[in-house]
Amino acid sequence: xxxxxxxxxxxxxxxxxxxxxxxxxxxxxxxxxxxxxxxxxxxxxxxxxxxxxxxxxxxxxxxxxxxxxxxxxxxxxxxxxxxxxxxxxxxxxxxxxxxxxxxxxxxxxxxxxxxxxxxxxxxxxxxxxxxxxxxxxxxxxxxxxxxxxxxxxxxxxxxxxxxxxxxxxxxxxxxxxxxxxxxxxxxxxxxxxxxxxxxxxxxxxxxxxxxxxxxxxxxxxxxxxxxxxxxxxxxxxxxxxxxxxxxxxxxxxxxxxxxxxxxxxxxxxxxxxxxxxxxxxxxxxxxxxxxxxxxxxxxxxxxxxxxxxxxxxxxxxxxxxxxxxxxxxx
Amino acid sequence: xxxxxxxxxxxxxxxxxxxxxxxxxxxxxxxxxxxxxxxxxxxxxxxxxxxxxxxxxxxxxxxxxxxxxxxxxxxxxxxxxxxxxxxxxxxxxxxxxxxxxxxxxxxxxxxxxxxxxxxxxxxxxxxxxxxxxxxxxxxxxxxxxxxxxxxxxxxxxxxxxxxxxxxxxxxxxxxxxxxxxxxxxxxxxxxxxxxxxxxxxxxxxxxxxxxxxxxxxxxxxxxxxxxxxxxxxxxxxxxxxxxxxxxxxxxxxxxxxxxxxxxxxxxxxxxxxxxxxxxxxxxxxxxxxxxxxxxxxxxxxxxxxxxx
Numbered sequence: 001x002x003x004x005x006x007x008x009x010x011x012x013x014x015x016x017x018x019x020x021x022x023x024x025x026x027x028x029x030x031x032x033x034x035x036x037x038x039x040x041x042x043x044x045x046x047x048x049x050x051x052x053x054x055x056x057x058x059x060x061x062x063x064x065x066x067x068x069x070x071x072x073x074x075x076x077x078x079x080x081x082x083x084x085x086x087x088x089x090x091x092x093x094x095x096x097x098x099x100x101x102x103x104x105x106x107x108x109x110x111x112x113x114x115x116x117x118x119x120x121x122x123x124x125x126x127x128x129x130x131x132x133x134x135x136x137x138x139x140x141x142x143x144x145x146x147x148x149x150x151x152x153x154x155x156x157x158x159x160x161x162x163x164x165x166x167x168x169x170x171x172x173x174x175x176x177x178x179x180x181x182x183x184x185x186x187x188x189x190x191x192x193x194x195x196x197x198x199x200x201x202x203x204x205x206x207x208x209x210x211x212x213x214x215x216x217x218x219x220x221x222x223x224x225x226x227x228x229x230x231x232x233x234x235x236x237x238x239x240x241x242x243x244x245x246x247x248x249x250x251x252x253x254x255x256x257x258x259x260x261x262x263x264x265x266x267x268x269x270x271x272x273x274x275x276x277x278x279x280x281x282x283x284x285x286x287x288x289x290x291x292x293x294x295x296x297x298x299x300x301x302x303x304x305x306x307x308x309x310x311x312x313x314x315x316x317x318x319x320x321x322x323x324x325x326x327x328x329x330x
Numbered sequence: 331x332x333x334x335x336x337x338x339x340x341x342x343x344x345x346x347x348x349x350x351x352x353x354x355x356x357x358x359x360x361x362x363x364x365x366x367x368x369x370x371x372x373x374x375x376x377x378x379x380x381x382x383x384x385x386x387x388x389x390x391x392x393x394x395x396x397x398x399x400x401x402x403x404x405x406x407x408x409x410x411x412x413x414x415x416x417x418x419x420x421x422x423x424x425x426x427x428x429x430x431x432x433x434x435x436x437x438x439x440x441x442x443x444x445x446x447x448x449x450x451x452x453x454x455x456x457x458x459x460x461x462x463x464x465x466x467x468x469x470x471x472x473x474x475x476x477x478x479x480x481x482x483x484x485x486x487x488x489x490x491x492x493x494x495x496x497x498x499x500x501x502x503x504x505x506x507x508x509x510x511x512x513x514x515x516x517x518x519x520x521x522x523x524x525x526x527x528x529x530x531x532x533x534x535x536x537x538x539x540x541x542x543x544x545x546x547x548x549x550x551x552x553x554x555x556x557x558x559x560x561x562x563x564x565x566x567x568x569x570x571x572x573x574x575x576x577x578x579x580x581x582x583x584x585x586x587x588x589x590x591x592x593x594x595x596x597x598x599x600x601x602x603x604x605x606x607x608x609x610x611x612x613x614x615x616x617x618x619x620x621x622x623x624x625x626x627x628x629x630x631x632x633x634x635x636x637x638x
Contacts, residue, residue: 108552
C-alpha cells in the first residue's frame with residue numbers, strides 16, 4: 001500500500017448567508033461541506049463525484065487554501081495546512097496546485113502566457129532560468145514555445161486549459177486538484193486533456209484529487225471514487241468495485257442514469273434505480289439521512305437518524321442504514 | 331522536474347525568442363491602432379488635443395504678441411478692436427491681442443487638468459483597489475463611507491469656501507477640485523475590483539502565494555486600466571470646464587494672467603457689442619473639452635472592442 005500524502009479529516013465548511021430575527025440574531029448557514037474525510041495516496045487519482053451543490057468544489061477550494069475550514073483538518077504528509085497560523089506555509093502553496101473548471105476565467109486576459117507561467121516560477125523557483133523553464137513547461141504540455149507571447153484570447157478553450165495545467169506544474173507540486181477540468185471543453189478536446197493529465201501524472205508521480213460530476217469519466221481515470229451528496233460523502237470504493245458493486249442507493253441511481261447508446265451497454269449497469277427528485281437546497285438539509293427524500297428504499301429510521309460511515313468490505317465504505325450492523329449482508 | 335534543460339531543444343535560440351517577443355508586441359499595438367484609427371471622431375479628438383498641446387507648449391513662439399499674455403501690458407490706442415488680420419481674434423478692452431492670450435490660456439487649462447488628474451487618479455485608484463479587494467471587511471466600509479461623504483459635498487461650494495479662507499488663486503482651486511474628484515475613481519475601480527477578485531485567475535495567484543501587491547497591480551489593475559484611461563480623458567474636459575467656471579467667478583486664474591474662464595468673465599461686460607472679447611476664449615474652451623470627449627469616446631470603443 002502506498003503512503004497517504006493528503007489526509008482530510010472531518011472537514012466542515014459552513015457559510016453564513018444571512019441572519020434570522022432582529023434582536024436575537026441567529027445566523028442562517030449553508031453547510032456546504034459537513035464532515036468529509038478522505039485520503040489521497042501518492043500517484044493515484046481520487047475521483048470526488050457529485051451533483052452541483054454537493055460541496056465538492058468547496059472541498060477542492062479548501063484543499064488549496066482558498067477557504068479556511070470551519071472545522072476539521074487537512075494534512076499534507078502529516079503537516080496540518082491550517083495550523084493556527086494565519087498564513088499558509090510556502091510548502092503548501094508549492095505542493096498543492098489547482099486547475100479550475102473555467103479556462104476562460106482562470107487565465108488573466110491582460111497577461112501573456114509567458115507572464116502567466118512566470119508567476120509561480122518567480123515565487124517558488126527563483127533560482128532557475130525562468131525563460132528556459134517556461135519553454136520546458138510548454139513542451140511538457142505539448143505547446144510550441146511561440147505560445148509564450150500569445151495572450152489568452154488568442155487560444156482555444158482547450159489550449160487555455162492546457163496552459164492552466166502547465167501553470168499548475170510550474171511549482172513542481174505533489175498534488176494537483178482538478179476541479180472539473182474538462183467539463184467546459186468541447187468533447188473532442190476532453191480526451192486530449194485527460195490523456196495529457198494521465199501522462200503527466202505518470203511522469204511526475206502526481207496525485208490528483210479529481211472533482212467531477214461525470215461518473216463515466218471516473219471509470220477510466222480514477223483509482224478510487226467517492227460520491228458526495230449535500231456536503232457529505234456517501235460511498236467510497238476502489239474504482240472497479242465502485243462501478244461493479246455500488247451499494248449506496250444514490251450511487252446506484254447515478255450509475256443508472258448514465259446515458260448509453262445500446263442495450264448491451266444498458267445491460268452492463270449493475271443495478272437499476274429510477275432517478276427521482278433533485279438535490280435539496282443545502283440551506284434546508286432534510287433531517288436524518290440527507291438522501292431520504294429521494295431514496296426509493298427509505299424507511300422510518302432514515303428520516304430521523306443520520307447514518308454513520310461504515311466499512312462493508314476492505315476499502316469500500318458506505319453511509320446508509322441499509323448496511324447498518326446486522327443487516328450488512330443485504 | 332529538476333533536470334537541466336536549455337532552450338536549444340525547443341529549436342529556438344535566444345535571438346529568435348527576442349524576435350518573437352518583438353513581433354507579438356508589434357502585432358498587439360498594431361491591432362490597437364487599427365481599431366482606434368477606424369473611428370474617425372476619435373482621430374479628430376486626438377488630433378485636436380495634439381494641436382492644442384503643441385500650441386500651449388510652444389506658445390511664446392507661435393503667438394504674434396506673447397508679451398500681451400505674459401507681462402502687464404496696455405495699449406489703449408488699440409483697445410477693443412474687432413478681429414482683423416493683425417489681431418485674428420481682435421483685441422480686448424485694454425488693447426491686448428486675444429489670439430495670443432487664448433493660446434496662453436490653454437496652458438492654464440491643460441496644466442489644471444493634468445495636475446488635478448495626476449493628484450486624483452493614483453489616490454482614487456489605489457483606494458478603490460484596496461476597498462474592492464477587501465470587500466466586506468472594515469477597510470472596505472471605512473474607505474467607501476469616506477468616499478460617500480466626499481461625494482455629497484458640492485465641489486463649487488467647497489471651492490468657494492476654500493477661496494474665502496485662503497487666497498483665491500489657481501492652486502487653491504485645484505486643491506478644491508482634487509478633494510472632490512478622487513471618490514469617482516475610487517467608486518469606478520471598486521466596482522470592477524469586486525467583480526475581478528472572484529475570477530479564477532486571481533484565486534490562482536493567491537493559491538500559488540502571490541503578494542497582495544502583485545494581485546492588485548499586476549492581476550487586477552491591468553484589467554481596469556481601460557476604464558481608467560477612458561474616464562481620465564472625459565474628466566480632462568470636466569476639470570477644464572470647472573476650472574474655467576471657477577475662474578469666471580474669480581476663484582481661479584487671477585488677472586492679468588490669461589485664464590480662459592477669466593477672459594470670458596472680463597469680456598462679459600462688453601457683450602453684445604464687443605462680442606469677440608468673450609466669444610473666442612469661450613470657443614477655445616468648447617474646442618478643448620470637445621477634443622477630450624471625442625478622444626475619451628474613441629478610447630471607450632477601442633477598449634470595448636478589445637474585450638471580445
